[in-house]
Amino acid sequence: MILRRLAALLFVPLMVAFGSGVYLYLGTLKSKVVKEHAQLPTVTKPKFVLPGTMFVVQDGRIFKLNAGSFTEIGPAGDWSQPALTPDHTRLLAVARAGASSDLYLLDLGGQIVKRLTKNDSKILDANHWAYYPRVSPDGATLFFSFDSPKLVKAAPGVDLSVWSMPLNGTQSQARRWTDPYWYTGGDVSPIPVVGGGLLYVRHSIDPSTAVHAQIYYQTRPFGTGKALTSLADDCSEPALSPDGTQLAMVCSRGKQTAALEVAPFNGGVLGPAKVLLDSGLYASPAWSPDGKALAYLAPAGAAGHFQLWYLALPLPAASATASTSAAGASPASTPRPTTTPAPLAPVQVTQGVDLTGTSAPAWY
Amino acid sequence: MRLVALTVFCLLLSGVAGAAAYFFPVVVAGVGQTGQTVIIPPSVTLGAKTTPAPAASPGAPFTVLLLGSDDDSKFASDHVLTQSMILVRVDPQSRHVAMLSIPRDLWLPLSSGGSGKIDWAYSNGGPSAAMATVERNFHVHIDEYAWIGLKGLIKLIDQLGGIDVLVTNPVLDDFYPDDIGGGYAFGAKRVAVLPGAQHLDGSQALQYVRSRHNDINGDFGRSARQQEVLLAIKAKASTLNAADLPDIVTALKGEFKTSMGLDRVRSLLGVASGFDLANVQQVVLYAPTYTYYPGYYINGNSVVLPHWNQILPVVKASFP
Numbered sequence: 001m002i003l004r005r006l007a008a009l010l011f012v013p014l015m016v017a018f019g020s021g022v023y024l025y026l027g028t029l030k031s032k033v034v035k036e037h038a039q040l041p042t043v044t045k046p047k048f049v050l051p052g053t054m055f056v057v058q059d060g061r062i063f064k065l066n067a068g069s070f071t072e073i074g075p076a077g078d079w080s081q082p083a084l085t086p087d088h089t090r091l092l093a094v095a096r097a098g099a100s101s102d103l104y105l106l107d108l109g110g111q112i113v114k115r116l117t118k119n120d121s122k123i124l125d126a127n128h129w130a131y132y133p134r135v136s137p138d139g140a141t142l143f144f145s146f147d148s149p150k151l152v153k154a155a156p157g158v159d160l161s162v163w164s165m166p167l168n169g170t171q172s173q174a175r176r177w178t179d180p181y182w183y184t185g186g187d188v189s190p191i192p193v194v195g196g197g198l199l200y201v202r203h204s205i206d207p208s209t210a211v212h213a214q215i216y217y218q219t220r221p222f223g224t225g226k227a228l229t230s231l232a233d234d235c236s237e238p239a240l241s242p243d244g245t246q247l248a249m250v251c252s253r254g255k256q257t258a259a260l261e262v263a264p265f266n267g268g269v270l271g272p273a274k275v276l277l278d279s280g281l282y283a284s285p286a287w288s289p290d291g292k293a294l295a296y297l298a299p300a301g302a303a304g305h306f307q308l309w310y311l312a313l314p315l316p317a318a319s320a321t322a323s324t325s326a327a328g329a330s331p332a333s334t335p336r337p338t339t340t341p342a343p344l345a346p347v348q349v350t351q352g353v354d355l356t357g358t359s360a361p362a363w364y
Numbered sequence: 365m366r367l368v369a370l371t372v373f374c375l376l377l378s379g380v381a382g383a384a385a386y387f388f389p390v391v392v393a394g395v396g397q398t399g400q401t402v403i404i405p406p407s408v409t410l411g412a413k414t415t416p417a418p419a420a421s422p423g424a425p426f427t428v429l430l431l432g433s434d435d436d437s438k439f440a441s442d443h444v445l446t447q448s449m450i451l452v453r454v455d456p457q458s459r460h461v462a463m464l465s466i467p468r469d470l471w472l473p474l475s476s477g478g479s480g481k482i483d484w485a486y487s488n489g490g491p492s493a494a495m496a497t498v499e500r501n502f503h504v505h506i507d508e509y510a511w512i513g514l515k516g517l518i519k520l521i522d523q524l525g526g527i528d529v530l531v532t533n534p535v536l537d538d539f540y541p542d543d544i545g546g547g548y549a550f551g552a553k554r555v556a557v558l559p560g561a562q563h564l565d566g567s568q569a570l571q572y573v574r575s576r577h578n579d580i581n582g583d584f585g586r587s588a589r590q591q592e593v594l595l596a597i598k599a600k601a602s603t604l605n606a607a608d609l610p611d612i613v614t615a616l617k618g619e620f621k622t623s624m625g626l627d628r629v630r631s632l633l634g635v636a637s638g639f640d641l642a643n644v645q646q647v648v649l650y651a652p653t654y655t656y657y658p659g660y661y662i663n664g665n666s667v668v669l670p671h672w673n674q675i676l677p678v679v680k681a682s683f684p
Contacts, residue, residue, distance in 0.1 A: 011371075015378035022382030029607035033525050033600060099554040125538045129556050147536060158536040158554075158578045183580035185534025188559060203533040203559075209581055209650050211533045213559065234532070237560055250560070256530050256592060256641065258561065281528050281561035299563065302603045304528040306563050357562030 036303040038354030041070035048310060048349045050363075052289045055082040055091060056308060057359035062093060062110060065308075073110025080359045085135045085167075088364040092116075092133035092142070100127040103144055105167075116142065117171045125156065135167055136192035137244075142167045143190040143198065146174070151182055159186030162200050164221070177221045178202070184211050191240050195267055196220070199247070201236045202227075215249060217268055228270040234258075237284055239360065240265065241291045248285040248294055249273075258282050260296060262313065276311060276344055284360035295349070295361050305354035308361065311346045386610060390626070393613035397621045398629060402492045402509065425455040426507040427683060428624070429495055431486055432590070433513055434543070444513075445483040446494060447574070448590050451504065453683050454632070462645040462682040463594070465587035467655060471667040472501050481667060486511075491623070503676060504683045508623045514544060514574070516619025518566030520597070523615045524604075527569055527596035530561045535589075537575040544570075569593055583668075587648045595644060647678055654678070 041056070041063045049068040056063055060078035063070045078096040085092070090113065091106040103116040119128035132145045143164045151157025159182055165174035177198060180186030184203040191199040202216045202225065213236040216225040229235040235251040247265040251273075252258040260282040264271035276294070283306065285296040293312045300307040384391075432448030449466040468483040475496035476489045485497040491509045499506055512520070521527055535557040542551035544567075555571045557564075564572060573593050579585035604612075622629070649655050654675050655668040 011374060015374050018375050019378035019382035019385070022379045023386045026383060026386040026607050029605065030611070031603050031605050031608050033603045033608070036525060101556070124552060124554060127554055129536065129554075131556075131558065150538070156538050156577055158538050160534060160536070181580075183578055185536055185559065185578070188534060201559075205580055209584070211580065211585070213533065252530055252532070256595065258530060281530060283561040298561070299528050303525050304563055304600065305526075306561075354563060358558040358560050 032302045033304075036301070036305075036352075038303075038305050039352045040072075041065070041350065041353045041355075042072055044070070044350060044352050046070075046308075046349050047351055048347050050288075050295070050310060050349060052364055054286075054295065054308075055084075055362040057082065057356040058353055059356070060096075062091075064108075064110075073108075074106060075110070075112065080356060081131060081133065082359065082362040083133050083135070084362045084364055086137055086139045091362065092135065094131055094133065099124060101129050101131060103130050103133045103142070116165075116167075117144075117146075125150070129158075129160065131160070132189050134190055134192060136164075136196075137194045140167060141165070141192065143177075143192050145186070145188045145190065146176075147186070148176075157182050159184065160188055162187050162190045162198065164192075175221055177218065178225065179222065181205065187216075189236065189238055191238055193240065193267060194244055197268065199228075199238055199240065200225075201238065204231070206231055210254065212254075213252075215247070215270070219268075226268070235261070237360070239285045239287055239294075241287045242289060243291055246287075246291070248287065250282050250285065260285060260294070260311075262294075274314075276313070277346065281357075283357040286361040286363050289364050295363060297355050297357050297361075300348055300351070303354075305352075306357045307351065307353065308349040308355060309346045310349050311344055314344065386607075389610045389614045393617070397613070397616070398624055398626055400491070400509075400621050400623045402495060402623045423456050425453060425457075426628075427451065427453045427505060429491075429498055429506050429509045430594070431491065431494060431509060431511040432517065433486065433511065434541075443487050446486040446511075447483065448587070449482065449494070449498070450587075450590065450594065451498065451502070451506070451683065458643075459640065460643045460645070462647070463591050464647045464679065464682060465584075465591060465649065466498065466502075467583050467587065467649055467668055469583060469666060469668045470649070470655065471662055471665075471669055472497070475500060481665060491621075501670075502679050502683075504679055508628070510622040510624065511620065512616075513619040514570060516616050517573075518544070518570050519615040519619060520612065521564070521566035521569045523608075523612045524597065524600040526563050526565045527593065527600050528561065528563055529569070529572065529592055529596050531557055531559045531572065533559050535572055535575050535579070537571075537577045539577050540571065540575055569596075581650065584648055584650045588646075591646050591648070595641065599641075645682055647682060649675060 046068050054065040057080050061072055062074045062079050062082055064073050079093050081094045083092045093104050094101050095104055100119040102119050104112055105114040107113055117130045119130055121127045129147045130144050134143045141164050145160040146163045147158050147160050159180040161180050162177040163174045178187045181204040187200050187202050189201040197219045200216055202214050205211050212231040213234050214227045215229045215235050215238050217228055218225040233251045234253050235249045237250040239248040246262055248262050250258045251261055257279045259275045260277040261273040261275050263273035281299055283297045285294050296309050297306045298309055430450040431446045433444040433446050451464040453462040470482045474480050474485050475493050486494040495506045495509055537555050539552045540555040542553040543549045557572050573590045576583055576586045655670055658669050
């Protein structure tokens with residue numbers, strides 16, 4: 001009798017342990033989606049060593065990727081959209097602070113050299129957004145998207161226009177380049193080109209009330225912009241190659257997936273595009289320093305976190321001048337001709353991080 | 365022999381107890397939040413034909429009315445407006461999904477009597493009134509409903525580890541409601557969701573689907589964004605398994621309720637994994653094709669009015 005009671009007493013902890021084990025085991029069966037949290041880039045090792053130096057952003061922090069390792073740069077804050085000056089000695093970046101965002105000039109170690117804009121206000125709707133900083137090829141002029149002026153009508157209009165100001169000047173010297181299509185979010189992603197022209201992305205609406213993105217080219221402030229891509233193509237996120245002859249872009253064609261494309265560009269005309277990758281969530285392409293490869297951001301794995309990818313490019317795209325008629329044939333309404341070469345093999349560079357899709361890598 | 369049998373039995377018992385403890389939140393949610401009884405009230409003012417409510421057999425197509433609400437302190441509990449109404453038909457066999465967004469300002473006869481904006485239906489009579497109003501005006505049969513509050517949507521997406529969305533254009537808003545954090549319920553804040561493919565957490569996704577002040581398509585544009593996020597949630601949910609459910613239902617406590625039983629919720633998860641976006645038909649009742657702004661206020665309300673001759677054929681084709 002005593003032995004039985006003793007056995008029963010010993011059995012109770014065994015049952016508790018087994019039940020707890022089942023409980024804990026079920027917890028291990030959770031899908032990766034629920035369990036996987038992004039790691040800081042600095043605790044990860046890239047799977048592929050990129051040439052040169054690159055700046056990327058994760059969760060408001062700027063990271064420098066060089067020789068296969070990440071280091072964090074910059075002061076604390078909500079930083080995004082790093083961009084290099086043409087001489088590669090300075091970095092521009094956006095710092096968001098609640099209701100506003102400002103542009104800063106940093107050194108390559110992340111120390112603030114100069115605050116370029118001041119957009120915060122105690123009055124809520126007197127705050128402003130500044131995004132997408134880019135410096136002209138001569139290094140003298142800063143271009144950016146800025147939500148001024150604001151429309152005060154039945155519905156308050158907050159749309160981005162492209163503005164420019166002297167890099168060594170003040171915000172009071174800024175002047176507006178574009179007049180956005182109101183209530184679409186406006187004009188973004190300015191790229192000043194050699195000769196003084198400007199590439200940017202304009203959002204507008206078609207007769208069926210769908211909002212589209214198009215890449216525009218404009219030669220002077222408030223000049224007439226020329227659409228380089230069609231409404232139907234929905235192209236955005238332009239990136240100009242280091243020699244200025246090719247334009248990489250992301251084209252979604254009204255879908256929730258996109259194609260990564262490259263087209264020749266001759267300073268005002270865009271040639272036929274090559275679809276490099278299709279039907280993915282590609283974001284923020286950036287050219288390698290030698291112009292022979294692209295980096296971009298796209299999700300990988302079940303968690304859907306954005307990773308850095310590298311894509312070596314095939315032979316150079318055709319000349320833009322040879323296809324002027326195709327590019328110039330009513331781009332506002334006609335999809336551009338595209339070609340799809342043999343499938344390319346992108347290489348996943350990072351693993352386990354969650355890079356910010358709207359911050360294109362800055363690479364030199 | 366008896367000792368061995370007793371040992372096995374006891375271990376089985378403790379194993380079942382461990383599993384029961386793990387899935388306890390699911391059981392609680394199953395009792396409290398799913399399988400909500402819906403009694404469609406008799407029509408007070410509507411002469412429209414009410415479709416019968418056959419019990420959908422397993423594998424048969426079924427229609428769900430998805431309702432999204434403010435659930436903040438501006439409203440009395442359970443008397444919230446539905447900022448989002450999306451009718452979804454799922455055909456598990458053909459793996460086809462149809463989604464119809466109904467504008468919240470649509471002025472029509474309510475099942476509870478009189479006319480009003482369709483977002484009042486839930487506020488006046490709960491899910492049964494919302495379902496009845498949609499059934500009788502759109503001549504469609506609804507099998508189930510699912511309601512989620514703003515905080516519930518944030519928690520759901522965060523539990524999923526965020527979602528991937530391709531934002532087509534900048535979503536900027538200087539008067540976005542700042543009513544989630546428990547402060548002043550009528551406060552506002554500025555939001556900016558930049559364009560491009562990106563990974564959104566729950567709060568960012570809510571800003572994307574809720575902002576409307578700077579959208580050229582107003583509430584219609586917001587409806588289209590809601591469908592995008594719904595599909596992104598579906599894509600993410602397709603990677604879940606049963607072991608994920610306790611965390612999700614715990615997070616959604618009080619923020620989600622549905623007439624669907626647990627068996628249908630489970631089968632929906634299974635169905636979600638096999639759908640192709642190409643098989644999803646999306647309809648938004650844009651003005652001026654399907655609706656129109658009358659150019660005047662009705663009882664002080666900004667409304668849109670329906671072109672039923674345009675709407676009903678689309679509904680009939682998509683929700684047979």
